[in-house]
Amino acid sequence: SNSLLLIDRGLPFYMPFKAIGITFGAFFLLFLFISLFTSRLVIVEQLVELIKAEEKPKPEPKASFLLSLFALICIGLGYTAVFHSVEAIHYTDKNYVLVVMAIGVSFVVLGTYFLFTQLSVYVLRVLKKRENIFFKKTNILTISDLVYQLKDNAKMFFMVTIISAVAFTAVGTCMGLGNSSMAESESPFAFSYKSYNNNHLEKEHLKKIESELQDGEFHFKRVTYSIKQIPDPLYNSNILSSVIKLSDYNKLAEVFGFEKESLKDENDSVVIPSRKVANTKSNQKNFQFLYRNIKKDMHVNKVLTPKELQDTTVTMIIVPDALYNQMIVDPENHYGQYSINGFIVKDWEKTKKVAEKIETALQKDIEGTSENEQYTFSSLIFTWLVMKQGYGLASIMSVLIGIVFFTFAASFLYFRLYTDLERNQQQYKMIAKVGLSKPELKKIVSRQLALLFFLPIAIAITHSTVAFMALQKLANFSVLGSSVMVLICFLVMQIIYFY
Numbered sequence: 001s002n003s004l005l006l007i008d009r010g011l012p013f014y015m016p017f018k019a020i021g022i023t024f025g026a027f028f029l030l031f032l033f034i035s036l037f038t039s040r041l042v043i044v045e046q047l048v049e050l051i052k053a054e055e056k057p058k059p060e061p062k063a064s065f066l067l068s069l070f071a072l073i074c075i076g077l078g079y080t081a082v083f084h085s086v087e088a089i090h091y092t093d094k095n096y097v098l099v100v101m102a103i104g105v106s107f108v109v110l111g112t113y114f115l116f117t118q119l120s121v122y123v124l125r126v127l128k129k130r131e132n133i134f135f136k137k138t139n140i141l142t143i144s145d146l147v148y149q150l151k152d153n154a155k156m157f158f159m160v161t162i163i164s165a166v167a168f169t170a171v172g173t174c175m176g177l178g179n180s181s182m183a184e185s186e187s188p189f190a191f192s193y194k195s196y197n198n199n200h201l202e203k204e205h206l207k208k209i210e211s212e213l214q215d216g217e218f219h220f221k222r223v224t225y226s227i228k229q230i231p232d233p234l235y236n237s238n239i240l241s242s243v244i245k246l247s248d249y250n251k252l253a254e255v256f257g258f259e260k261e262s263l264k265d266e267n268d269s270v271v272i273p274s275r276k277v278a279n280t281k282s283n284q285k286n287f288q289f290l291y292r293n294i295k296k297d298m299h300v301n302k303v304l305t306p307k308e309l310q311d312t313t314v315t316m317i318i319v320p321d322a323l324y325n326q327m328i329v330d331p332e333n334h335y336g337q338y339s340i341n342g343f344i345v346k347d348w349e350k351t352k353k354v355a356e357k358i359e360t361a362l363q364k365d366i367e368g369t370s371e372n373e374q375y376t377f378s379s380l381i382f383t384w385l386v387m388k389q390g391y392g393l394a395s396i397m398s399v400l401i402g403i404v405f406f407t408f409a410a411s412f413l414y415f416r417l418y419t420d421l422e423r424n425q426q427q428y429k430m431i432a433k434v435g436l437s438k439p440e441l442k443k444i445v446s447r448q449l450a451l452l453f454f455l456p457i458a459i460a461i462t463h464s465t466v467a468f469m470a471l472q473k474l475a476n477f478s479v480l481g482s483s484v485m486v487l488i489c490f491l492v493m494q495i496i497y498f499y
Contacts, residue, residue, distance in 0.1 A: 063122035071119045074111030078104045079466050086470045108463060112161055115459065116154040121147060149448060156416055157456045160409040164460035167405035168490060169467045174398035176471075176482035177391035180349060183384035188256065188308035190220070190348035191358070192378045193341040197329075199374040201365055206341055208361055216354045218345050223255045226339040228327050232315055233287040234300075235277045241315040243291075245324035246270075255344060256308050263301065263320045270302045272309055272316040289319075291327050348380050355379040406490060410497055413453060453498045461487055 081104030089097045124147045150157075176182070191209055195202045206222075213220050225248035232241040249270070250260045261270050269289075289296040298319075309316065329337045345351060362377050432441060468483040 063118045063125060065122060067114055067117075068119040068122040071111045071114035074107045074114065076111075078107030078109075078111060080104070081107060082466065082470050083473070086473045089474065109162060112459060112463070113158050116150070116157040116161075120150045120154070120455075124150065146448060146451060149452065153416060153452065156412050160412050160456040161459045161463070163405050163409045164457060164490070165463040165467075167402040167409075168460060168464035168486060170398045171402035172464065172468060172479065172483040172486040173471060174391065174395045175486060176479035177387075177394060179478075179482065180384060181478045183380055183387055185307065186383055187378065187380055188344070189342035190345035190351055190380045191343040191355070193343075194338055194376045194378075195341065196338045196374050201375065202339075202341075205362060205365070205375065205377075209343060209358055212354050212357050213343065213345065213351075216351070218347065218351065218354070220346075221255055221344040222341060223251055223344070224339060224341050225249075225251060226337065228291075228324070228329065228337045230289075230291045230317075233289060233298075234271065234317075235273065235315055239313060241317055242311070243317050243319055243324065243327070245321045246318055247321050249318045252309065256306070258306055261302070261318065263318075265299075266320050266323055267296065267298055268301045268320065269298050270304060270318040271300050272304050272306065272318070274311050274313050274315050276313050277315070289323075292330065293328055294323070294326060296323070349384070351379065351381050352385075355381050406493065409456070410494075413497075416452070417449075449498065453494060457491065457494050461491070 081100050085097045085100040085104060088100065128147070191213075193202075193205060193209065210220075210222070225244060227242045227244055229240040230243055231237045232239050234241070246261065246263055252258070253260050263269065285300050287298055287300070289298045359377065359379070359382075362375075428441060428445070431444075432438075436444075464483070464487065468479055472479050
């Protein structure tokens with residue numbers, strides 16, 4: 001609980017008898033339903049047919065070129081639809097996005113089914129016609145038997161692949177939620193002190209924050225910049241956009257390691273669109289700057305998208321210092337202008353105690369202020385704590401469900417092996433009598449088992465990788481670390497199970 005939920009004292013233990021009872025009852029009813037349903041589906045053959053079933057030679061599996069091509073087209077269309085739906089989420093109706101995504105997933109599932117039932121068999125049949133491959137050493141035995149193995153196990157492969165892909169994607173996504181990079185996407189600063197007009201406590205508070213960081217032996221950088229707000233002239237006039245002067249932006253650029261900008265004309269500007277509109281591909285180059293005493297036609301020199309400075313919904317407009325200084329703030333609009341003091345701390349994940357001390361000290365001063373709020377203080381560590389605890393339960397449940405799904409997939413493989421055990425033993429005994437050595441026989445068996453174990457997992461990992469890539473386009477934080485870790489863990493488990 002400490003690492004997943006960041007809870008210091010852990011969680012109390014208790015026995016949820018009601019939940020156990022409901023789960024047991026639900027699974028018992030499900031077992032009865034499946035038993036009755038399965039008995040209706042079993043095809044009853046004549047007794048003679050059942051006795052002679054093992055003696056009948058199996059017909060050679062066939063595969064259609066068109067259906068094999070259809071499998072690749074379906075998977076390709078499915079991947080394309082998923083990526084399109086992710087990109088379209090920023091500028092179109094959410095229902096359209098959900099429909100396109102559902103269609104994409106359906107195409108991938110359909111393509112996966114035909115991949116195992118048609119394409120895999122078709123590829124092996126093509127290999128059989130290549131004499132230089134088919135007649136090389138023990139390939140004649142391996143490929144011939146694999147054709148039957150793939151056809152017999154096609155539906156099992158399909159189910160294992162889909163179940164595994166769902167498990168990988170769910171676990172990887174939930175493990176990515178609540179990580180530190182997700183918190184960093186909310187604010188680039190470990191501590192942020194926002195000060196409004198006439199805040200006579202600002203110097204005292206900043207000194208307090210700095211002294212606490214120094215006492216905690218944290219290395220930090222502080223940057224100060226001011227913001228004035230106007231109705232967004234570029235994307236949505238119903239919301240406010242932040243105006244910042246060029247010299248302040250260049251201070252931020254220096255701290256974060258960005259390239260500094262220059263504006264030669266007073267009508268020039270640089271725009272940092274919000275994440276919500278950053279992917280709308282707006283080509284707007286000119287806009288009208290309206291602010292009380294100012295009415296100016298502006299030109300957009302450059303559009304920047306630094307993740308550290310991009311807000312979720314608010315667009316930032318960088319203007320020349322001269323224009324910014326001309327903007328006279330309405331005295332009655334208390335929140336029309338404010339300054340931000342940002343503290344960048346390298347090891348901000350360890351600043352919990354410092355943050356608690358600062359918040360306690362600043363909270364006392366809020367009680368004595370006027371009805372207009374003079375300052376706000378936020379810390380990244382507390383933002384992360386809320387996220388971590390909010391998504392922690394989802395991570396725990398996804399891991400548990402993922403393990404159940406993976407065990408379910410593994411049991412499919414186990415029962416398939418157990419069902420074919422006696423037939424395989426007889427087959428290998430006959431092959432051994434032909435004169436095949438033990439190392440060669442072991443090589444054939446290992447190849448066939450490797451296909452049985454790793455082909456569904458390989459396809460599932462491919463599907464999950466595409467899902468993670470699509471999610472990364474949608475998310476403001478990195479999912480690479482958690483997704484790679486999850487895929488490696490499941491692959492290692494499968495390798496251990498294989499051996």
